[in-house]
Structures are given as structure tokens and as C-alpha cells.
Amino acid sequence: MNSKAIAILTKEFFSRPSHLVAPDLIGCYLNKRVSKNKNLSGVIVETEAYSQEEDSCHGFSGKTKRNETLFGEPGNLYIYISYGIYHCVNVVTGKKNWANGVLLRSIAIRDEDERIAAGPGLLAKRFGLNRKHDNLLLSPENNFWFTNRKDFKKMGNIVQTTRIGISKAKDIPWRWYLESSRSVSKRVKGDKIPPTNKCWYPSSHEGL
Template sequence: MPAPLPQAFFARPAEQVAPDLIGCLLVKRQPDGDLLWGAIVETEAYSQDDPACHGYRRRTPSNETLFGEPGRFYVYVSYGIHHCVNVVTHRADWANGVLLRGVALPHEPERVAAGPALLARRFGIDRQHDAQPADPEAGLWLAARPPGWTALEPSDLVQTTRIGISQGQDLPWRWYLRASRSVSKRARGDRTPARADALGVAALPMGF
């Protein structure tokens, strides 16, 4: 079973955690005990002093989780339809978090989880997971990059502006894996790579 990332990993500003999550795993235990998992290939950072952050204006019952302890999931509904999955970062009483925008799953279509709504749908994540700790005991967690993977270099990532927001568009707080074809939207001029499964996701055994 993939070991979870420790809380200390998340107890840092979102803009530090977001790029470090690339290549880490999102893991969910299914009702039959099997594990559904994939490699995170795209993230975005949000902070309370950022106008695009849900906690920018005020603390409310709907965004309360974002002000909580780091290492918990913050799940909200976008446009009243789509769920979006975030992990809370930095410290309590300061709205801070990382949106999971894209995941590459082994032996599945490249774009089955390319985008926040598709990601939440594929993993069956909704508001009932809000405020839940990222922990195997809770059945949904984030795990470190698997053994045997080469450490990602800064050049392996693309850092660019966030998308789908009306404020704070100039902040370069979106990161994605350059070699992945499971990214929701590439930066202008960055061509989609020809090679699929550049991380070797499909070759990883379930019990790594």
C-alpha cells in the first residue's frame, strides 16, 4: 500500500506544495478493498491574499475547511455542477490550498482525469469528502512518488498562469508535467508530447 505523505509536507505555502505534488499519487480505497490511483500531473496554488482564493473575502461555512489544519481535503462545487478537489496547506486560520487539476491513471484513457471535474468524477470524490484528512484510514490519501521513479527536475515542469478564474490571472501558480498528455490545458506554445505514459504509470505494480 502506498504510504501517505506526512502532514509536514502540507504545512508549507501552497505555491511550494503545488509543484512538489507533481508525480505524487492520489489514492482511493474502493468498497471492495481495491485501490484506485493515479499520478498527479497538474496543480494550482491558492492563498488567502490572492483574489482568486475562496477565502480571500471572508470565512464562511462553505469555505471553513480551507482555513483548517493542513493535510485535509477541501472539496467544493463549481458552477453548482462540478466537484473540485483541493488539499489544504500551510497553517490553520489562513486560507491556503492546492487544487488537483489533472491525474494520469494506469491502463485508462489519457484524459479520463484531465481537469478538476473529470478528476473528481473518476475518483468519486464529492462534498462528503470535504474536511476529510488525507489518510489511508479515511480511504482517500496522497502518497509520495513511487520508488524507482527518477526525481523530477525543474525542467520537467511547466510553470504558468492559472486558468478558469476571473481574478488573479497573472499569478504563475499553475504547474504541470511537461511530458504528460493528461494535462487539462497546456500553456501557449507548449505542444502536446507524442509519447504517452511518459512517467511509466502503466508499468507500476499495484503493490509498490
């Protein structure tokens, strides 16, 4: 992950428990093919991990038609509608037939409003992701893919804390966010938003 070379994150990267994948996604890019010559790219700055053994996970009570994607192949998208209002974008992790995934909570996009994708619903809206993309394999051929992080040593501290917006298993510290980003949806108490001149963002991203 420290390499400066841009590389696509493959199934191997996601074939690990969600609580290992989630912090490793901080600083990586979500990319969308907008047109033949244009991509939308943003840096992932906040994630949450979920796993079948804890009761905040959608797969805690077993596989259903609604959550079957979460039991599927690592590296595919799992997208659901929260409170009947907004979409939440997750990537399946771990192994097949075991519910395991990472929720993408916030993304920072260069030259755009710093809060445009600061939260699951806003993130899904900005990248045009919805239920029709559920179970989509992440790859350039499918117009959505992840690439590895750059300038890793310059990012600064990654905060580990508890998840938010859930009513069960609230004490598990499976949320991570980039302390130096102003695009985090919610910071821990006492962690002030960094001033603009101290906010981290990679110098460039060439894409693929």
C-alpha cells in the same frame, strides 16, 4: 521526495505554503480504497496553488460557512462545487486559520483513457469525490490518501505557468504541470502534446 520507498504524505508535508506544496505534488499519487483488495491510484500531473492574500482565493474576504474548511487543518480535503455543476478537489495547506490550498487539476491513471481525469471535474468524478468528502483527513483509514512520487529523475520537466478558469489574479504563475504527460487539462501556448511513446508514466506502483 527522491526516495524509491513508497511513503504516505503526512500533515507535515502539507504544512507549507500552497505554492511550495503544489509543484511537489506533481508525480505523487492520489489513492482510493475501492475494496479490501483493490485500490484506485493515479499520478497527479497538474496542480494550482491558492492563498488568502490574493483575490482569486475563496478565503480572500474571510472565513464563511462555505469556505471554513480551507481555513482548517493542513492535509484535509476542501471540496466545492464550481458553477453549480462539477466538484473541485483541493487539499488544505499552510497553517490553520489562514486560507491556503492546492487544487488538483489533472491525474493520469495507468491503463485508462488518458483524458479520464484531465480536469478538476473529471478528476473528482473518476475518484468519486464530492461535497460529502469535504474536510476529510487524507489517510488510508479514511480510504483516500497521497503517496510520494517515484522515478522522480525520469519524469522530466515541470512547467510553471499562470492559473486558468479564474477572473482575478490571473497573472500569478501558480499552476504547474508535467510536460511529459498527455493528461494535462490545458498546456501553455506552443507546448505540444507529447507523442504516446514519449509520455512519462512510472513503471509500477505497489500501493499501500
